[in-house]
Amino acid sequence: MVSAVEPVPVRVSDRSDDLISEPSSFVFRSLSKEIYNTVHNNQETVEEEYFCPNLDTDLHHEMAALKKALKQISEKLECLSQGGSTPSRGRPISRFQETSINFDALVDRIVKKDDQYASYQLQQKLECRNNQELVEIMDSIQRCSLELMVNRFGNFLIQKCFEVLENSLIEGLIITIARNIVQVSTDAFGCHVVQKALEMIQEGHKKFLVEYLLEHLESTLLDSSAEHVWKRVLEIKWAIHPEMEEAITAKLSSTLQSRWLQVATTPRGSLIVQNILTNLPPTIQKTCLEELERDIPTLLTDRSGNWVIQFILQHFETSEIHQTIFQTILDNSQLYSTQMYSSKVIQKCLKAERFKSTFIDPYIDAICSTKPSKRRKPGAKPVVIELAVDIYGSGIIRKILVEGSVDEKSRVNGLLQEHMETVCTTKWGSKCAAVL
Structure with missing residues (x-):
């Protein structure tokens, strides 16, 4: 008699096709x-x-x-x-589904591990209306507030605090910024925190921060990150504390006295000068323009200074500095027309119809003239021919041929036709000839 054998489950290695009991x-x-x-x-x-x-x-x-x-x-x-909760299918778990959260642990994950999700989770929690929970979150944030301000993802958390929380809960953050104003303002991430604070907080707190910032004007004004902070400061409209506008103006005037040209010829400083000319009172604008007017040639040929010249021409229509700029260019039209940065200023002027009598017509006369002068020998070719064969000057000639009036086009066209052999000898001259 054969005894019954219990069925044995088949493993993968057996690869049996029999049914499993x-x-x-x-x-x-x-x-x-x-x-x-x-x-x-x-x-x-x-x-x-x-x-x-x-x-x-x-x-x-x-x-x-x-x-x-x-x-x-x-x-x-x-x-x-680790102190948080995980998303379900890529979406954050609702705060109503979460259990007790260790806010200190989440803050530590942001500071020590650059944890983006921890920052996002705390930002979501800040939108709740549970005052006790908000106080607990702010206690955890305040413990590492400076580290969060200069952190890649922590700065967004601090900005969220300024956006959604009441003034009583963010006073500690404002004090932290004030005590570390230079470090935070000159940091690539921290500068965004200061900008958001100046945008969202009440005017009394803005005054508190700006006063600290004014004490460190020289060390922050030309910084690549802090320049954005100063731009925001200059845009503030003081309603409750109008004396702050006078304080800012006086501090800038005393600090930048005899240094306006130096500041205007730096990449960061040129933007600061433009903001000052836009937002501050006429008294400081006049001081700035008077100093800049003394050295127009330097500004015209400078990489950053030419933007200040273009800004002045665009926004100060009745300024006396216009005539100084135009006369400087007309006195040596060939030099400034063939220079990289000043040629941009000339093209900007040629676009403005309001400059037709003060600059455009005299400029066309200067480059098309065949009369001898101090700078041109008898029998020399017109300046327009020298411009047509130059990399930068050819851009001015093409702009006149395309966008100029009928009279301007005919004068330039006639001279180019007379010297076509010379014009076509260079790549840039050929481009001008192609427009004819």
């Missing part, structure tokens, strides 16, 4: 291994050694769903152990 045992052992790995924080991938192709399709789907649920539970447990 106890498929549930495979599910149990497979899930048991995953649970063991989850509980013991095993980093190795769970082996699919109990998978069998002969299992019923519904059972496979059930196993897949259970494994997915275990994976989500594992992720949540891991994140909760």
Whole structure:
């Protein structure tokens, strides 16, 4: 008599096509291994050694769903152990689904690990209306407020505080900025925090920050990051404290006296000068323009200074400095027309119809003249020919031929036709000839 043999489950290596008598045992052992790995924080991938192709399709789907649920539970447990919660399918978990959160741990993750999600999670929590929870969050933030301000993702959290919280909750942050005004204002991330603060806080707090900033004017005014802070300061409209406008004007005047030209010829300083000429009273504008007028040639040929000249021509229509600029160019039209930066100023002037009588007509006369002068020998070719064969001058000639009036086009066209052989000898002259 043959004894009955209990059916033995088939492993993957057996690859048997026979039906399995106890498929549930495979599910149990497979899930048991995953649970063991989850509980013991095993980093190795769970082996699919109990998978069998002969299992019923519904059972496979059930196993897949259970494994997915275990994976989500594992992720949540891991994140909760670090003080937060994990997103479900790429979306943040609602604050109503979260359990107790360790705000100190989230702040530490931002500061020490540049954790973007921790910053985002705290920003979401700031929008709640639970005052007790907001106080707890702000206590955690205040503990590392300076580090957060200069952090890649922490600065967004501080900006969110200024956007959504009441003044009583952000006073500590304002004091931190004031005590570290130079460090925060000159930092690539911190400068955005100061700008947001100056935009959102009440005017009394703005006055408090600006007073600290004025004490460090020289060390921050020309800084690549702090210049954006100063731009925001100059744009403030003081309603409750109008005396601040006078204080800012006086401080800038005393600090930049006899240094306006030096500041205007630096990349950062040229923007500061433009902001000052836009936002501050006429008294300081007059002082600035008078100093700049003394050395127009330097500004015309400078990489940063030419932008100040263009700004003055565009925004100060009745300024006496216009005539000085125009006369400087007309006295040596060939030099300034063939220089990289001053040629941009000339093209800017040619676009403005209001300069037709004061600059455009005299300029066309100067470059088309065939009469001898101090700078031109008898028999020399007109300046317009020298401009046509130059890399920068040719741009001016093409602009006249395309956008000029009928009279301007005909005068320039006639001279170019007379000297076509000379014009076509260079790449830039050929471009001018192609426009004819």
